[in-house]
Amino acid sequence: MEWWGVLALVFGSIFILFMIGLPIAFSFLTINIIGVIVLWNGEAGLNQLILNIFSSVSKFSLLPIPMFILMGEIMFRTGLGFKVFEAVGKWFGNLPGRLSIVAVGSGTLFSVLSGSSVASTALLGSLLVPDMQKKGYSPAMTVGPILGSAGLATMIPPTALGILLASLASIPVGHFLFAIVVPGLLLAVIFVLYIIIRCYLQPELAPAYDVEKVSLSEKLIGTVKYILPLGFIVFLLLGVIILGIATPTQSAVLGALGTVVLSYFYGGLSWEKFWDSLTGTLRSSVMIFMIIIGSTTFGQILSYTGVTQGLVQIVGNLEFPPLIILVIIQIVLLILGCFMEPLSIMMMTLPILMPIAGTMGFDPLWFGAIMLLNMQVATITPPFGMDLFAMKAVIPKDSISMKEIYKAVVPFILLNLAIMALIIIFPSLTLWLPSFVK
Numbered sequence: 001m002e003w004w005g006v007l008a009l010v011f012g013s014i015f016i017l018f019m020i021g022l023p024i025a026f027s028f029l030t031i032n033i034i035g036v037i038v039l040w041n042g043e044a045g046l047n048q049l050i051l052n053i054f055s056s057v058s059k060f061s062l063l064p065i066p067m068f069i070l071m072g073e074i075m076f077r078t079g080l081g082f083k084v085f086e087a088v089g090k091w092f093g094n095l096p097g098r099l100s101i102v103a104v105g106s107g108t109l110f111s112v113l114s115g116s117s118v119a120s121t122a123l124l125g126s127l128l129v130p131d132m133q134k135k136g137y138s139p140a141m142t143v144g145p146i147l148g149s150a151g152l153a154t155m156i157p158p159t160a161l162g163i164l165l166a167s168l169a170s171i172p173v174g175h176f177l178f179a180i181v182v183p184g185l186l187l188a189v190i191f192v193l194y195i196i197i198r199c200y201l202q203p204e205l206a207p208a209y210d211v212e213k214v215s216l217s218e219k220l221i222g223t224v225k226y227i228l229p230l231g232f233i234v235f236l237l238l239g240v241i242i243l244g245i246a247t248p249t250q251s252a253v254l255g256a257l258g259t260v261v262l263s264y265f266y267g268g269l270s271w272e273k274f275w276d277s278l279t280g281t282l283r284s285s286v287m288i289f290m291i292i293i294g295s296t297t298f299g300q301i302l303s304y305t306g307v308t309q310g311l312v313q314i315v316g317n318l319e320f321p322p323l324i325i326l327v328i329i330q331i332v333l334l335i336l337g338c339f340m341e342p343l344s345i346m347m348m349t350l351p352i353l354m355p356i357a358g359t360m361g362f363d364p365l366w367f368g369a370i371m372l373l374n375m376q377v378a379t380i381t382p383p384f385g386m387d388l389f390a391m392k393a394v395i396p397k398d399s400i401s402m403k404e405i406y407k408a409v410v411p412f413i414l415l416n417l418a419i420m421a422l423i424i425i426f427p428s429l430t431l432w433l434p435s436f437v438k
Contacts, residue, residue, distance in 0.1 A: 003306035010035070010302070014348065024344050025287065028294030035301040052297045057289050062167060064252035066285040068158035071233075071259040073277035078263040087222035090214045097199035097206040099132045100145040101192055107149025108156065108188045109230060117161075117379045120150035121387045125394040133396070136207040139404040140411075141199065143391055147380050147405075148191050148412030150387055154342075154376040155184035158237060158255065161342060164288060165372050168350045171364050174241050174248030178433040179365040180372060181238075183423055190415050198411075229262050242436050299351030311352050322360040326367075326424065329353060330374055337378025341386050345378060346371075369430040370423055377416045382406040 010031060017027035036045030088105045095101055106128075107120055124146045132142045154161050157177040166176040199206045236254040240246040246254060263269040318325060336345050357367040379387040388405055423429050 003310040006305040025290035025294050028298050032297040049297055053293045056293050060249055063249045065163050065288055066281055067252035067256040068160055069284045070256050070281040073280045074259050074263050077273045077277050078269050087226040090219045090222055097141055097195040100141045100195045103128050103145040104149040104191045107152050117151050117153045117387050120153045121390040122394050124150055125391050129395045135209050138205045139400050140408045141206040143405050144408035144412055147387055147409045151376045151379055152184055155180050162372050165346055169354050169368055171368050175365055175434040175437050176368055178437055179369045179430040181433055182429050187419050233258050302351050333374045337381045342375035342378045365434055366427045366430050373420050377413055380409050
């Protein structure tokens with residue numbers, strides 16, 4: 001069978017498995033088992049599959065994944081994140097769209113604690129939407145900023161999706177975490193500017209209300225007590241890497257340890273909460289490692305059947321500049337994001353896209369950062385973005401329709417695309433910080 005026929009058969013089978021509701025990891029594992037039996041001589045293929053499973057997850061570089069998940073679990077269960085929100089809110093006074101700005105500021109901070117856009121959406125939505133609705137905020141300034149800022153958990157370290165992308169694409173995890181810092185912070189800044197400008201021009205979207213005056217000393221106390229300690233966590237995650245004190249894997253362990261200590265003193269960490277955090281980490285980690293297991297053999301099957309080489313050859317023969325090819329790739333990923341969630345897209349496309357990126361001469365850190373931002377957009381892209389449904393699940397019943405949620409998130413999708421364009425035009429936005437990593 002020609003390689004394009006294999007490609008159509010494999011991807012068609014995956015879509016069928018998705019449609020019948022089989023989990024992502026097991027869908028790819030099913031394809032892998034059938035593929036190795038048919039293509040790799042039956043029992044010998046199954047033996048190779050077992051070896052692939054072991055080699056794909058027995059890597060020291062994957063340890064940051066459960067460590068980052070543990071950090072988010074502990075912060076969420078101890079309620080330390082809630083105190084951070086309160087401390088952030090005291091600094092915004094009577095700015096236009098105050099609560100929307102609080103959502104972005106809190107989302108940026110919580111992205112350091114969570115690493116999951118769905119978790120950020122659920123937490124921010126349940127905390128902020130009821131109060132915003134009481135103040136008369138429109139859906140555009142209620143769910144829109146929350147969905148936009150929750151996606152920052154994908155772009156600001158620690159990010160489970162980012163680590164997974166780096167692992168699947170064979171990109172150094174530590175360097176990649178630094179590569180996405182600047183784009184993530186740029187997104188937060190552009191979200192705040194958009195909210196202020198739009199609420200200034202259309203004040204009816206976010207009516208002004210009397211804000212309790214808070215003294216400077218109270219603001220500073222809240223900042224020192226709840227916000228600055230996050231700087232300690234960030235230092236343990238990133239600072240120790242820059243200084244050459246620890247490797248990315250070791251820094252993840254230090255970050256988890258620092259989170260445990262802070263949560264004990266500030267969040268009332270108990271043995272029960274710690275145990276619940278460990279079990280939650282175990283469930284999420286197993287899911288992610290199952291995905292890595294499926295992706296490894298899947299990529300090998302595509303390479304063995306000539307699919308990867310065929311696609312790389314076609315792209316290499318195109319008479320388009322590399323930049324145009326990059327844009328075409330991002331458009332295809334955006335279309336996929338309308339119907340699939342990021343993990344599925346990454347598993348299906350990375351084994352093909354990374355060789356193409358290498359052929360085009362793209363820096364893997366730069367290309368990976370662009371793709372991760374695209375995956376962030378996929379979480380909020382109608383009609384099936386998973387963050388959209390997470391938001392619908394946590395807001396008061398029948399208060400905001402799905403149509404209103406779709407409409408509210410469109411400006412933030414466009415802002416994401418604007419930052420993506422900046423990254424493409426100015427690669428140094430992603431490559432500057434990694435240059436300091438030893």
